[in-house]
Amino acid sequence: MLNLPLAPRFWLGPLIILTISALLYGFEPASSQWLAYDRIAMQTGEWWRLLTGNFLHTNGYHLLLNAAGLLLLWGLHGDYYRPLPFILLLMACALGATIGLYWWTPQMSWYVGLSGALHGLFAWGALMDIRHGLKSGYILILGIWLKIGYETWVGPSQDVESLIGATVATDAHLFGALTGTVLGLMWILRWCFEKGERHGKEAA
Numbered sequence: 001m002l003n004l005p006l007a008p009r010f011w012l013g014p015l016i017i018l019t020i021s022a023l024l025y026g027f028e029p030a031s032s033q034w035l036a037y038d039r040i041a042m043q044t045g046e047w048w049r050l051l052t053g054n055f056l057h058t059n060g061y062h063l064l065l066n067a068a069g070l071l072l073l074w075g076l077h078g079d080y081y082r083p084l085p086f087i088l089l090l091m092a093c094a095l096g097a098t099i100g101l102y103w104w105t106p107q108m109s110w111y112v113g114l115s116g117a118l119h120g121l122f123a124w125g126a127l128m129d130i131r132h133g134l135k136s137g138y139i140l141i142l143g144i145w146l147k148i149g150y151e152t153w154v155g156p157s158q159d160v161e162s163l164i165g166a167t168v169a170t171d172a173h174l175f176g177a178l179t180g181t182v183l184g185l186m187w188i189l190r191w192c193f194e195k196g197e198r199h200g201k202e203a204a
Contacts, residue, residue, distance in 0.1 A: 050095060055114065077128060093119075120179045120183075
């Protein structure tokens with residue numbers, strides 16, 4: 001039997017993100033005109049696009065795919081989600097993905113979608129599983145990096161590209177997962193440090 005994190009504190013953050021994405025999709029094409037990751041527009045000072053472009057989608061299939069991905073992550077790791085920390089975490093992974101694109105993938109002039117941020121959430125959640133003693137976390141973190149390695153070496157799925165009507169931005173997946181991995185490791189190091197301090201006080 002599935003033990004889903006059904007308490008409101010676990011699903012409120014993902015619901016807010018899905019609602020924002022759906023509302024922005026409803027205002028297309030104006031949303032993309034003003035909010036999409038657009039390298040040329042950002043070079044003229046429209047830096048908000050680094051964040052806002054993550055919440056836009058090329059078509060309804062693209063939105064549904066990312067919504068399904070977020071729901072899957074909620075099912076896997078929703079117990080770790082609290083509304084404000086979750087939203088801040090997702091925004092950090094989103095910015096990590098797009099800042100990475102801006103600095104290291106200059107040939108990509110336009111990007112929309114949550115997939116980069118979702119890869120970051122996946123990596124972070126896997127590391128939280130490890131921090132809580134779940135061996136499945138090792139499998140998940142290995143799996144996400146094997147997927148990214150496969151995409152980098154072989155290329156993205158042609159079926160997915162046909163479905164969303166755009167090229168899959170595998171570099172966004174890479175930079176998002178890297179951001180989530182770094183944040184997850186920082187979380188674990190902080191927990192280890194605080195645990196060591198508590199033990200030190202108890203021993204004293």
